[in-house]
Structure formats: C-alpha cells, structure tokens
Amino acid sequence: MSMQPLYENMVVEWTVSDSEERFIERILWISPSKDVVFSIAMQDDKAFPVMKTYSEYVVGFESHLCKHVEWINGNIPLIESEIDSLDLHIRDKSWDAIKEVVQDEPHCYDKSYRGARVREALERTGLHKSTIYRYLRRYWQGGKLKNALLPHYSNSGGYGNEREPKGKKRGRPRKFEDAPTGINIDEETKQLLRSGIRLFYNNKDKAPLKHAYQKTLEKFFATGFRQDGLAVIPVLPPPEKLPTFGQYKYWFNKEMDLEETLKSRHGKKRFALEYRPILGSSTYESFGPGSRFQVDATVADVYLVSEYRRDWIIGRPIIYIVIDVFSRYIAGIYIGLEGPSWIGAMMALANTTTDKVQFCAHYGIHIEAEEWVSSHLPQKLTADRGELEGEKPSHLIDVLGVDVENASPYRADWKGIVEQQFRLTNLRSIRFIPGAIKERYRERGERDYRLDAKLTLREFTQIMIRNVLYHNNHHHMLWYDLNEFMVADDVTPIPRDLWHWGIVNRNGRLKKQPEHIVKLNLMNRGEATVTAAGIKFKGMHYSCESAMREQWFIKARAGKTWRVKVSYDPRSTNEIYLWLDHGRRFEPCTLLEREERYLNKRFEEVEDLLEIERHQGRQQEVNNMLSKIDLDAHTKAIVDTATKKTNEAIQHSEVSASKRVKGTREHRSTEKALNREQEAFQLSDKNSVNESTKNNVVSLSRNENNEKKEAYIPPANKLSSIKAYLQEDGDDE
Structure with a gap:
C-alpha cells in the first residue's frame, strides 16, 4: 500500500496503541526537497508551529499510527457575501496585524524570526502580544485562510438583525445603576451621528474618536449656549438624553465605510500604498517573454x-x-x-x-x-x-x-x-x-x-x-x-x-x-560647441578624428562656432561620443592633453571645480578692484605733488614756453649724464679707491700699431660745473 501523499493544510490524526488519546495536527509547510515539515496542533490554544521530518510521516502512515482526517471549521462562512461588514472589518484588522509575519514562509515558523516580526507588529498596531499570537494560531489552525480570523460569535441569537427602537432602552444593561444609559437611537439620531463622524473624524486632523464624539455633541445636541467672559460654551442636555460614547462607537463601527475613512484620514496616496486591496496579478498584460x-x-x-x-x-x-x-x-x-x-x-x-x-x-x-x-x-x-x-x-x-x-x-x-x-x-x-x-x-x-x-x-x-x-x-x-x-x-x-x-x-x-547602440542611448545627452580651441563640453575641450580631418577648429576660428549633439557617461570625463549622420553613427572624442587635470574625473567633480574657480575669480575681481583703488589713490597723490612743484618752478623761472620746448634735447643729454652717475655699477668701495688713479687713462684695446686707445673720464669738478650750469638762467642756445 502506497503512503498517503502529504500536502499543505492536510489534517493528520495520530493515535497511540492501547490508549484513547488522540493528537490532531495540521501540516503548514513542506520543504521542496521533502525533508522538513512544519505543523501545528489543532486542539491546543497555546500551540506553536513545530518542525518534524518528512520521514516521521512516512513511518506513521506505513505503521498506521496516523491517518488523514477531514476537518470542518464551522466558524468560517462558506459564502463571502454572507459575512457582515463589521465582521469583515474585524477580520481585515486582524489580518493586517499578522500578514507581514505569516507571508514570510518558512521563516515565520522559526521562533526567533517570528518573535522579531511579532515585535514589529506590536509597534505598528499597538495590539497586545497575546492578541497577535491568538490571531496567528487561528490563522494557522484554520488552514491559513484569511476568513479564519473572523469573530467566533456567529451563532449568537439575533446577530445582524437591527431592532426597531421602542419605549424600553435597547442594548446591554449597565453594570452600575448610576452609569449613563444613553438613548434609543432612531433614524434622525443616526443621521446626526453620521454627520458628526463625517465632519470631525473623517478628515486630515486624524482626531481620536472620542474627540469626534465630543464635537458631535457640541454641534448637533446642544440646546443653547452660555457666555463666560469671552468664551461661548455650548449647553448640553442631561446625560440620560444624550447618546453615550459607547453608542457612538457602536454606530460608527456598524456603518463605517472603511475605505472612505482611510482615504479621508490618510489621503488617497497613502491608501493606495498601504491599504488598497491587492486583487490583481503582477503579470498583467504579459503575453510572453519580453512582453x-x-x-x-x-x-x-x-x-x-x-x-x-x-x-x-x-x-x-x-x-x-x-x-x-x-x-x-x-x-x-x-x-x-x-x-x-x-x-x-x-x-x-x-x-x-x-x-x-x-x-x-x-x-x-x-x-x-x-x-x-x-x-x-x-x-x-x-x-x-x-x-x-x-x-x-x-x-x-x-x-x-x-x-x-x-x-x-x-x-x-x-x-x-x-x-x-x-x-x-x-x-x-x-x-x-x-x-x-x-x-x-x-x-x-x-x-x-x-x-x-x-x-x-x-x-x-x-x-x-x-x-x-x-x-x-x-x-x-x-x-x-x-x-x-x-x-x-x-x-x-x-x-x-x-x-x-x-x-x-x-x-x-x-x-x-x-x-553599443543600447549603451549609447542609455547615456546622458547634451550639446557641445565646436570652437578654435576644441570641442567644448561642460568647460572641457575634446578632439576627434572627424574634427581634425575636416578642419573643424580652423573653420571655427575663421568663421563662427557651432553646436553638435553628444552622449556621455557622467562617471568619466575621458571621452564623449559625437553623433554623426543624424544619429546613424557616432565617434568617440578624447580629452585634449592640455586638459589633463580633468582626466579620470566625474563630470560632477569637474563642474564643482569650475564653479569653485569661478567663485575664486569673482572674489579676486573684488580684490583687484580694491587694489586698483589703492593704486589710483597713490598715483593721484604723486601726480598732485609733482604738479604743484613743477608749476612753482615754472612760475619762478619765468622762461617762455618756446624756450622750454627748444631746450629739450640738450636738457635730455644733461639729465642722461647725471643719471649715469647714479645708475653706474660700482662694485668697489669708493673710499678705498686710490686718488691717484681717478684721472688716469684706462686702456680698453690696441689698434693695429699696438697703440693704446683711451677713454676720457670727466673729473668731478666738471660734473659740478654742469650742475651749476643747469641752475643758471641763460639762453640754452
């Protein structure tokens, strides 16, 4: 007899010889290699998934220690449309709490991993740990069905039938006699509660339900107002004539449009991301490979x-x-x-x-x-x-x-x-x-x-x-x-x-x-300018064979520049790619040698460098202007002083303008002689020069007859006479 094949969600009953004890478990997951099986006990409200070997079930079925049994869960409705909207809300809330845990199979069956994900769920939902684990057990024991999380009170009498209000107050009796009992909610009151929920709860303020309840009472149930200083305070009827917060919450849960509430409080974008039902398939419009x-x-x-x-x-x-x-x-x-x-x-x-x-x-x-x-x-x-x-x-x-x-x-x-x-x-x-x-x-x-x-x-x-x-x-x-x-x-x-x-x-x-065509089209695109200095792109200059062969740079210098389309990889400045023949072919352009400082850089790095240099240039312009202002001030001071002295000298000399102009050449020669005395290189100490050698002839060279050529150095008294002459007021002719 062949072994009963195992499959997920299968319920297995184990028996023990000479004993009436039975152990029923549900198989949760079977490894693809059929060596590991995870299961959970069905009749234990504190059960956790356990790991077994596939061989245990092989031996169990062969020795008749276990068998497959049918398990019918009466708590799970068979028809979705028969489920009350409030129950669906409770189910979805429970599912939202555990879905990120149970969907990660088989890791969710590991104790450590499951514990970490449960802690995340606690922080996200604010539920108690025991509640999360109760949801997990109900989901696993219920056959990994979402509907297993439905509340288990479907057999209660009169469930789902709304009762008409009569004279006697409906609802659960109060535990204490002096507690507010509330009122019977008729259709008019329900309409007021709906309006309060729409106005004060379904909005971007995300106010708590109790705050919305308070504002609803103030707006729709106030009988008047009283003024206390500048404050205008609503006057409410006695508590026995007002709906209680429990009633407000009950009707809120009963008639709430969850989708509309979530959209109103969180916005349509967040609803689409976090709350939208996932009903479709990721393979939409995928007919075959490459679709x-x-x-x-x-x-x-x-x-x-x-x-x-x-x-x-x-x-x-x-x-x-x-x-x-x-x-x-x-x-x-x-x-x-x-x-x-x-x-x-x-x-x-x-x-x-x-x-x-x-x-x-x-x-x-x-x-x-x-x-x-x-x-x-x-x-x-x-x-x-x-x-x-x-x-x-x-x-x-x-x-x-x-x-x-x-x-x-x-x-x-x-x-x-x-x-x-x-x-x-x-x-x-x-x-x-x-x-x-x-x-x-x-x-x-x-x-x-x-x-x-x-x-x-x-x-x-x-x-x-x-x-x-x-x-x-x-x-x-x-x-x-x-x-x-x-x-x-x-x-x-x-x-x-x-x-x-x-x-x-x-x-x-x-x-x-x-x-290469794919890569070229995936690169960034831009426009470069052909100039006499090269193909300029983002502040750098490039060259290529076509530009040299067709003399682009000579044409640019002789005429005017023009723009060309290029592609480039922003991670490297070493090459750009020139589009030719209207994009039917391309040619690589390499960075010019003089642009070596840009080699092996990213375009962003070069842009930053050029921007820094532009900033430094703008700063230097300011410094240059300040220095020029200083230069102009000093120049003006010197000019003003010189002008004053010259004007005074002209005024005292009483020499005519024509005589001043005619004496320019002789005056220049005299000035040159005086400057030579001041400008001549003097390497020896003047005090140590032998007085006897001052007026001697210095031998420079020999002529054909070996006769010495001599240069005449005017004596000091002659220079003094020139200076005296310049101070005389005689005719320079």
Missing part, C-alpha cells in the same frame, strides 16, 4: 570592503534587477555603488543586452550560453518613477522601441515580482554573508555588524551572479499559475523552462539591438 520587464533597485543588507584596501569599509552596495514578468527570468543585473538613480538603472538595462557568457567571464565564472540566454530588450518596461521619469528615458521609446511605464505615485506594489526577488535573494544568500544586517536595530552591547564586512564589490557580484544562475535554471516556483497549455506540455515552473516555452509558443516580444 514586460520589471526593473527596480534596493540597497543590499550587507556591508562591503574596498577592493584596494580591505581594511576600508565602503558601505552597502546597490542591487538592480531586471526581470521578465512572464517567465520570472532575470534578464539583467547591476551590482555597484551608483544609485538608486538613472545611472544604476542605465547599467542594469545595458546588462540586459550584454552577452552573458562574456559578462560572467569578466567575474571569473564560466557558463555555457544556454545557462543565461537573455541578451534582449523588452517591449515594455515597468519601473519606479524615480529612475525612469523625465526626459532621460525618452530615447528608450524613440530609438530602442521600449515602452516605459512608470508605477503610479506610492504604488511600488506594482513591481511586486522584482520586489519578491529582492526578498528571496536576501533569504538565500545575503543574510548569511559576513557583514550582513541581521536586525534593523542592534541591541546595546551587540557587535557592530559593519565590522564583520569581508567581501569586496567584485566578490559580492560573483555571489549575486550565482544567485541569478540558480534562480533562472533551478528555482522551482510552486506558486506559479501554469495555464492549461503549459500543463498539457508538461512545463515545469522554472524560469528557464517558462522562458523557452514562451519563445516557442508565444513568439515572445524580445527586441535585439547592438550592445
């Missing part, structure tokens, strides 16, 4: 060290993943330090068209071509608004034919497939890497996980490539919805098999473009 790729980035929960100095911690890397929606096949990745930004998205998209054999070989990983076959662009690309919004991705549509769809604001859930891939990657590998972030917040005294960082960016990329190869070729997606044609063709829900099946049967929507 739609999803791209998104996350900061990896691990710290890395420098490739060049392993004692340097360089922080956490950015992971970009591009995944095919139809097959879940990862088409491209980028692991680096850029982003999340357009640059990171650009690198990931470029990787989708890269030959993956060469890409893996660059990281020392040898693969066969069929192990990672994608080197294509998709028909549509779903991305986050941050990276693919604006003008930058427009050429994806215009040139590469890729239709870019940005997720609506606050709707990251539209990229659920790639988000799920991030989670799986973290669970598979990242959390076990040295330097990984185990918990979001460290306890005091715990070791800083950043100090455990051991891997470089290259080594981490190697791990991520291995993850992609595993996912594409071996990840068995039990949850994948195979259509009838896939089932007929016996397709295994592995990304590789789904990809190949889609290529054959759905033709796919993949696009092929040369890698």
Whole structure:
C-alpha cells in the first residue's frame, strides 16, 4: 500500500496503541526537497508551529499510527457575501496585524524570526502580544485562510438583525445603576451621528474618536449656549438624553465605510500604498517573454570592503534587477555603488543586452550560453518613477522601441515580482554573508555588524551572479499559475523552462539591438560647441578624428562656432561620443592633453571645480578692484605733488614756453649724464679707491700699431660745473 501523499493544510490524526488519546495536527509547510515539515496542533490554544521530518510521516502512515482526517471549521462562512461588514472589518484588522509575519514562509515558523516580526507588529498596531499570537494560531489552525480570523460569535441569537427602537432602552444593561444609559437611537439620531463622524473624524486632523464624539455633541445636541467672559460654551442636555460614547462607537463601527475613512484620514496616496486591496496579478498584460520587464533597485543588507584596501569599509552596495514578468527570468543585473538613480538603472538595462557568457567571464565564472540566454530588450518596461521619469528615458521609446511605464505615485506594489526577488535573494544568500544586517536595530552591547564586512564589490557580484544562475535554471516556483497549455506540455515552473516555452509558443516580444547602440542611448545627452580651441563640453575641450580631418577648429576660428549633439557617461570625463549622420553613427572624442587635470574625473567633480574657480575669480575681481583703488589713490597723490612743484618752478623761472620746448634735447643729454652717475655699477668701495688713479687713462684695446686707445673720464669738478650750469638762467642756445 502506497503512503498517503502529504500536502499543505492536510489534517493528520495520530493515535497511540492501547490508549484513547488522540493528537490532531495540521501540516503548514513542506520543504521542496521533502525533508522538513512544519505543523501545528489543532486542539491546543497555546500551540506553536513545530518542525518534524518528512520521514516521521512516512513511518506513521506505513505503521498506521496516523491517518488523514477531514476537518470542518464551522466558524468560517462558506459564502463571502454572507459575512457582515463589521465582521469583515474585524477580520481585515486582524489580518493586517499578522500578514507581514505569516507571508514570510518558512521563516515565520522559526521562533526567533517570528518573535522579531511579532515585535514589529506590536509597534505598528499597538495590539497586545497575546492578541497577535491568538490571531496567528487561528490563522494557522484554520488552514491559513484569511476568513479564519473572523469573530467566533456567529451563532449568537439575533446577530445582524437591527431592532426597531421602542419605549424600553435597547442594548446591554449597565453594570452600575448610576452609569449613563444613553438613548434609543432612531433614524434622525443616526443621521446626526453620521454627520458628526463625517465632519470631525473623517478628515486630515486624524482626531481620536472620542474627540469626534465630543464635537458631535457640541454641534448637533446642544440646546443653547452660555457666555463666560469671552468664551461661548455650548449647553448640553442631561446625560440620560444624550447618546453615550459607547453608542457612538457602536454606530460608527456598524456603518463605517472603511475605505472612505482611510482615504479621508490618510489621503488617497497613502491608501493606495498601504491599504488598497491587492486583487490583481503582477503579470498583467504579459503575453510572453519580453512582453514586460520589471526593473527596480534596493540597497543590499550587507556591508562591503574596498577592493584596494580591505581594511576600508565602503558601505552597502546597490542591487538592480531586471526581470521578465512572464517567465520570472532575470534578464539583467547591476551590482555597484551608483544609485538608486538613472545611472544604476542605465547599467542594469545595458546588462540586459550584454552577452552573458562574456559578462560572467569578466567575474571569473564560466557558463555555457544556454545557462543565461537573455541578451534582449523588452517591449515594455515597468519601473519606479524615480529612475525612469523625465526626459532621460525618452530615447528608450524613440530609438530602442521600449515602452516605459512608470508605477503610479506610492504604488511600488506594482513591481511586486522584482520586489519578491529582492526578498528571496536576501533569504538565500545575503543574510548569511559576513557583514550582513541581521536586525534593523542592534541591541546595546551587540557587535557592530559593519565590522564583520569581508567581501569586496567584485566578490559580492560573483555571489549575486550565482544567485541569478540558480534562480533562472533551478528555482522551482510552486506558486506559479501554469495555464492549461503549459500543463498539457508538461512545463515545469522554472524560469528557464517558462522562458523557452514562451519563445516557442508565444513568439515572445524580445527586441535585439547592438550592445553599443543600447549603451549609447542609455547615456546622458547634451550639446557641445565646436570652437578654435576644441570641442567644448561642460568647460572641457575634446578632439576627434572627424574634427581634425575636416578642419573643424580652423573653420571655427575663421568663421563662427557651432553646436553638435553628444552622449556621455557622467562617471568619466575621458571621452564623449559625437553623433554623426543624424544619429546613424557616432565617434568617440578624447580629452585634449592640455586638459589633463580633468582626466579620470566625474563630470560632477569637474563642474564643482569650475564653479569653485569661478567663485575664486569673482572674489579676486573684488580684490583687484580694491587694489586698483589703492593704486589710483597713490598715483593721484604723486601726480598732485609733482604738479604743484613743477608749476612753482615754472612760475619762478619765468622762461617762455618756446624756450622750454627748444631746450629739450640738450636738457635730455644733461639729465642722461647725471643719471649715469647714479645708475653706474660700482662694485668697489669708493673710499678705498686710490686718488691717484681717478684721472688716469684706462686702456680698453690696441689698434693695429699696438697703440693704446683711451677713454676720457670727466673729473668731478666738471660734473659740478654742469650742475651749476643747469641752475643758471641763460639762453640754452
């Protein structure tokens, strides 16, 4: 007899020989390799999931120690439409408290991991710990159904039937006689309560319900007002003629439109992100491979060290993943330090068209071509608004034919497939890497996980490539919805098999473009100016073969400058790429040698440098102006003094203007002779010169007859006579 096959939610009854005791449990999860099983006891209100081996059940069924039994939960309605709206509200509130815990299988069955997630739920919801665990047990024991969280009072008499108000007060009797009993709520009173809720609770102020109750009484139940100083105080009837807060809360819960309340209090954007029901599928409009790729980035929960100095911690890397929606096949990745930004998205998209054999070989990983076959662009690309919004991705549509769809604001859930891939990657590998972030917040005294960082960016990329190869070729997606044609063709829900099946049967929507064309279109675009000094772009000058061959720089100097379109990678100033023939070809332009200081820089760094220099230039202009003011002041002072002295000398000399002009040449000669005495180089001490040699002839050279040529030095008394002559008032002719 073959063993009863195990499956999730199966209820198993264990019996013990010679005993009437029975133990009933529900199977919660079975590992894909069929070696581990998690289950929970059904009749224990303090039960937790326990781990067993698959072999225990094999032996149990073979030895008739256990058997499969049917379990009918009478607390769970069979028809959704029969459930009261208040019960649905309670159910949804309970589900919201535990959904982030139970959806993380099988980690939610681990005690330590579950405890950490429960603590997060406590902080988020404000519920008591016992309440959270009660919800978890009801969910697991109820077959992992959301409706298992419905309240268990459906068999109470008269439930759901609204009673007409009569003379006697309805509702639960008060515990104390002097407690306010409230009033019977008729249709008119209900309308007042509805108005109060709409005015004072469903608004952006997010006031507590009790505050809304108070304001409702003041506005709709006041019988008058009294003035106390400047204050005008509403006058309310006696408590027995007012609805109590309990009644207000009851009717609030009974008639509340939860969606409208959440939108009013939190806004439509936050409602769409956090509260909107997820009814659709992430595979919308995905006909085959390449119909739609999803791209998104996350900061990896691990710290890395420098490739060049392993004692340097360089922080956490950015992971970009591009995944095919139809097959879940990862088409491209980028692991680096850029982003999340357009640059990171650009690198990931470029990787989708890269030959993956060469890409893996660059990281020392040898693969066969069929192990990672994608080197294509998709028909549509779903991305986050941050990276693919604006003008930058427009050429994806215009040139590469890729239709870019940005997720609506606050709707990251539209990229659920790639988000799920991030989670799986973290669970598979990242959390076990040295330097990984185990918990979001460290306890005091715990070791800083950043100090455990051991891997470089290259080594981490190697791990991520291995993850992609595993996912594409071996990840068995039990949850994948195979259509009838896939089932007929016996397709295994592995990304590789789904990809190949889609290529054959759905033709796919993949696009092929040369890698350099894709990269060129993913780069930033700009305009450069052809000048006599080179192709000027962002303050730097470049040159290329076409410019030299066609004498662009000579033409620019002889005529005027003109502008050309270029592409550039903002991470490197070494090259820009010139578009030629209306974009049909391109040519690289290299930085000129005289611009060496800009080599191997980022464009942002150069822009900062030029801005600093411009700032320094503007500051220097101010300094120059201040110095020029100082210079002009000194010049004016000297000119004024000289003018005064000269005018006085002319006035005293009484020499005519014509005589002053005619004597210019002789006066110049005399001035020159006087200046020579002052300007002549004198290397020896004047006092030590022999008086007998002052008027001697100095031999300079010999003529053909060896006769000495002599230079005559005028005696000192002659210079004195020249000075005296200049002081005479005689005719200079």
